[in-house]
Amino acid sequence: xxxxxxxxxxxxxxxxxxxxxxxxxxxxxxxxxxxxxxxxxxxxxxxxxxxxxxxxxxxxxxxxxxxxxxxxxxxxxxxxxxxxxxxxxxxxxxxxxxxxxxxxxxxxxxxxx
Amino acid sequence: xxxxxxxxxxxxxxxxxxxxxxxxxxxxxxxxxxxxxxxxxxxxxxxxxxxxxxxxxxxxxxxxxxxxxxxxxxxxxxxxxxxxxxxxxxxxxxxxxxxxxxxxxxxxxxxxxxxxxxxxxxxxxxxxxxxxxxxxxxxxxxxxxxxxxxxxxxxxxxxxxxxxxxxxxxxxxxxxxxxxxxxxxxxxxxxxxxxxxxxxxxxxxxxxxxxxxxxxxxxxxxxxxxxxxxxxxxxxxxxxxxxxxxxxxxxxxxxxxxxxxxxxxxxxxxxxxxxxxxxxxxxxxxxxxxxxxxxxxxxxxxxxxxxxxxxxxxxxxxxxxxxxxxxxxxxxxxxxxxxxxxxxxxxxxxxxxxxxxxxxxxxxxxxxxxxxxxxxxxxxxxxxxxxxxxxxxxxxxxxxxxxxxxx
Numbered sequence: 001x002x003x004x005x006x007x008x009x010x011x012x013x014x015x016x017x018x019x020x021x022x023x024x025x026x027x028x029x030x031x032x033x034x035x036x037x038x039x040x041x042x043x044x045x046x047x048x049x050x051x052x053x054x055x056x057x058x059x060x061x062x063x064x065x066x067x068x069x070x071x072x073x074x075x076x077x078x079x080x081x082x083x084x085x086x087x088x089x090x091x092x093x094x095x096x097x098x099x100x101x102x103x104x105x106x107x108x109x110x111x112x113x
Numbered sequence: 114x115x116x117x118x119x120x121x122x123x124x125x126x127x128x129x130x131x132x133x134x135x136x137x138x139x140x141x142x143x144x145x146x147x148x149x150x151x152x153x154x155x156x157x158x159x160x161x162x163x164x165x166x167x168x169x170x171x172x173x174x175x176x177x178x179x180x181x182x183x184x185x186x187x188x189x190x191x192x193x194x195x196x197x198x199x200x201x202x203x204x205x206x207x208x209x210x211x212x213x214x215x216x217x218x219x220x221x222x223x224x225x226x227x228x229x230x231x232x233x234x235x236x237x238x239x240x241x242x243x244x245x246x247x248x249x250x251x252x253x254x255x256x257x258x259x260x261x262x263x264x265x266x267x268x269x270x271x272x273x274x275x276x277x278x279x280x281x282x283x284x285x286x287x288x289x290x291x292x293x294x295x296x297x298x299x300x301x302x303x304x305x306x307x308x309x310x311x312x313x314x315x316x317x318x319x320x321x322x323x324x325x326x327x328x329x330x331x332x333x334x335x336x337x338x339x340x341x342x343x344x345x346x347x348x349x350x351x352x353x354x355x356x357x358x359x360x361x362x363x364x365x366x367x368x369x370x371x372x373x374x375x376x377x378x379x380x381x382x383x384x385x386x387x388x389x390x391x392x393x394x395x396x397x398x399x400x401x402x403x404x405x406x407x408x409x410x411x412x413x414x415x416x417x418x419x420x421x422x423x424x425x426x427x428x429x430x431x432x433x434x435x436x437x438x439x440x441x442x443x444x445x446x447x448x449x450x451x452x453x454x455x456x457x458x459x460x461x462x463x464x465x466x467x468x469x470x471x472x473x474x475x476x477x478x479x480x481x482x483x484x485x486x487x488x489x490x491x492x493x494x495x496x497x498x499x500x501x502x503x504x505x506x507x508x509x510x511x512x513x514x515x516x517x518x519x520x
Contacts, residue, residue, distance in 0.1 A: 010479060013184045013192070015177075015413055022424075026184065026413030047413075056190035083175040083480050100415055103426035112242060113422040113429075 005081065007042065015084040016047065016073070016096060024097035027085060029054055031072065045073040045085070047096060071095050119329055123337045125254025130341020131348075132396030133213040134206070134303035134457040136389065137450055139345050140363045140372070141518065142296045143352025148272070148280030151349060153297045155281065157304025158342035160500070162334050163493040164305070164468055165313045167475045167486065169330035172317035175480040179314045179471060180410035186470040195466040196411045202463055203308055203404040205456035207435060208442035210397035211237075212449025216366040217390040221383070227444060234440045237397055241432065246319045246418040253395025259388030262373045262381055264347040269376040270354040277350060295511040295518045298504050299454065302461035304345070305501075310467060311403040315410075319419050324484060348372070364450055401439075405431035454517055461508040464501045472498060 005011060007030060016025045029051040031044040049066035052059040073094055079086045091097035107113050142150045168179050177185075184192035215229040222229070240249060286293040313334075322330065351372035356363055363369055366389060373385035402418070409416035409428045416428040443449065472494045475486045486494065 009185070013189060015181055015410075023409075023413060023415045026411075028189070052189060055188070058190040058193040062193055083177045083181075097415065100426050103430055104423055107426040107429050108423040110242075110422070 011042075011081065011085065014081075016045070016087060017084045018087050018091040018094070018096065019079070019089055020091075022091050022097060024087075024091035024094075024100075025071070028052060042075050044075055045078070047071045047073065068099065119332050121251065122329065122333050123340070124258065125250050126333050126337025127340045127344070128254035128257030128260070128392065129250065129395050129399070130338060131257065131260055131344050131392045132206075132303075132306070132399075133210050133393050133449065133453045134299075134306060135345050136213070136348065136366070136369055136393070137453045138296065138299040138303045138457065139348035140352045140356075140369050142300055143349035144356035144362050145296065145518070146286060146293060147353040147357040148277045148350060149284055149286060150293070150296055150300060151277070151280035151346060152283045153300045154304060154342060154345045154349065156500070157301045158338055158345070159493070160301070160305045160497045161309060162338045163490065163497055164310055164471055165338065166331060166334040167490060167494065168310050168314040168471045169317050169322070169334060170327060170484060171471065171474050171480065172314040173322035173326050173330060174324055174482065174484045175474070176318060177474065177480060178318055178406065178410055179311050179467065180407045182470045182474040183466065184411055186473050187466070191466070192411060195463065196407055198459075198463045199307055199311070199407055199467070200404055202456055202460045203400050203407070204435060204438055204442065205452055205459065206306070206308060207397055207400040207404070208439040208447075209449045209452040209456055210393045210400060211439050212443045212447075212452065213366055213393040214390055214397060215443070216449060217370075217386045217393065220367055220370065221386050221390070230440065230443055233394070233397075234436055237394065237401070238433065238436055241398060241401070241418075242422070246316070249398055249418075250316070250395075253391050253398065256391035257388055257395055259384045260344050260347075260392055262377065262384040262388060263351055264343060266373050266376040266381060267347040267350040267354070270351065272350050272354045277353075289520060291511060292515045292518050292520050294507070295515045298461060298508050298511055299457055299518070301500070301504050302457040302464070302508065304342070305464065306457070306460050307463055307467040308400045308403040308460075310471065311406055312399045315402070315406040315417070319417050321419070327484070366450070397439075401432050401435050404435045405429075451517075454512075458508050458512045462505050465498070465505050468498060468501055 012027055012030060014027050015023055018024050025047040027045050028048060029046040030042050031046055032040055033043045034041045048070040049063050049068045050070045052063035077088050077094060079088045087094060172178055183195050211230060211233055214233040215226055218229040219226050352363060355372055355375055370382050370385045373381035405428050406416060408431050414427045415425040417425055422429040474480050478485055
């Protein structure tokens with residue numbers, strides 16, 4: 001992954017997809033390193049309501065209203081990036097998509113679910 | 114076989130084109146200004162064709178639905194603003210469509226309106242739960258074709274065709290320019306409602322479109338919506354013949370049905386009501402799904418009817434909650450026709466936030482590779498962006514000044 005990538009347009013806010021093709025969150029923020037040395041490097045993708053705080057006024061309000069932890073996905077776990085960000089492992093292994101896992105019990109008692 | 118498939122899709126698109134916003138605004142515009150606003154419907158239909166084709170292409174090539182594009186291009190803050198406003202409009206529209214269904218059922222069965230609202234919601238929930246995605250589209254689309262009774266009716270009513278033809282030439286009414294402008298904005302809003310593009314693009318992903326389906330996308334958008342536009346013409350012409358000379362303003366769904374009863378008698382009325390029931394019911398499902406799609410896409414949840422409910426639980430809960438909220442809204446006894454007018458006018462304000470990201474993404478090679486917009490799509494896209502901006506800025510002032518077109 002040495003090609004050029006516009007972090008703002010090509011990575012931030014994009015869909016995360018796990019190795020089984022499951023949608024498991026969006027890139028809510030990025031963890032960067034090396035800003036002072038002039039060798040900027042993405043070290044992790046950050047997901048979850050607490051990180052929305054850094055995303056403007058609306059982000060702050062939404063972050064205050066929503067609950068849930070910050071999940072840090074190390075950059076090494078990224079398989080490839082096209083219009084979505086594809087991950088090497090399952091959502092469960094990366095602790096992503098837990099909202100859907102929790103919500104499942106409200107749905108899976110209904111016949112035909 | 115391929116042609117057959119395309120034809121089936123187009124038929125469903127025609128039947129699915131008309132919703133309660135089109136019914137209300139086309140009938141009222143015809144009753145108030147006879148045929149002179151027909152040209153605005155043409156402008157609106159071309160607009161929805163241009164942007165549906167674009168977002169269908171984006172979905173087929175990049176697998177990104179509209180609300181992904183909104184957040185990716187506009188950022189979290191503006192994206193969230195777009196989400197909140199679109200959800201409010203979606204809920205209003207959904208409630209209005211459910212109210213429309215109940216009114217049509219009431220006229221068909223004679224049972225009480227509020228009981229029929231509950232029946233309508235329960236039936237919608239069961240259909241969404243049980244039927245596969247393409248079946249939902251087809252059932253409602255085909256039965257909605259009963260609305261063609263208005264097209265045949267419009268011819269049978271012998272309108273003055275030279276007057277009708279004049280209506281297709283852009284013109285401005287001199288007597289009541291502001292009310293005229295209000296209805297023009299409403300007609301554009303009804304034809305280009307944002308939920309249609311949310312649904313269209315997510316539907317393309319539900320059906321697993323790939324670049325191979327771009328022909329199907331073009332056919333669905335161009336032919337399906339253009340022919341659907343004919344139903345809008347028919348509604349306006351019918352109202353222009355029947356209601357304009359008498360000065361009647363169709364405030365009720367029943368008055369709309371009259372448009373088919375006059376030329377065909379009772380059978381015409383029944384066909385019109387069945388058509389309205391399915392057109393509006395199909396639109397209710399589309400808006401309900403659109404709301405759930407938008408929410409899931411903005412927050413990155415798993416979504417789609419192609420997933421089992423247990424595999425997309427938050428998406429499933431989202432559409433169920435939206436149905437429930439719509440039930441509560443419409444049970445208050447609010448008039449569905451009035452609610453429709455508000456929903457259409459407010460949706461116009463949200464239009465730019467939906468259409469700008471589509472245009473940006475459709476031009477982005479990172480998403481689209483060699484399938485980016487051509488010159489024609491961009492020329493149309495830009496012209497419509499200007500129209501949408503003008504309409505968005507003027508919609509609410511016009512609604513206030515004209516007291517919703519009452520003068």
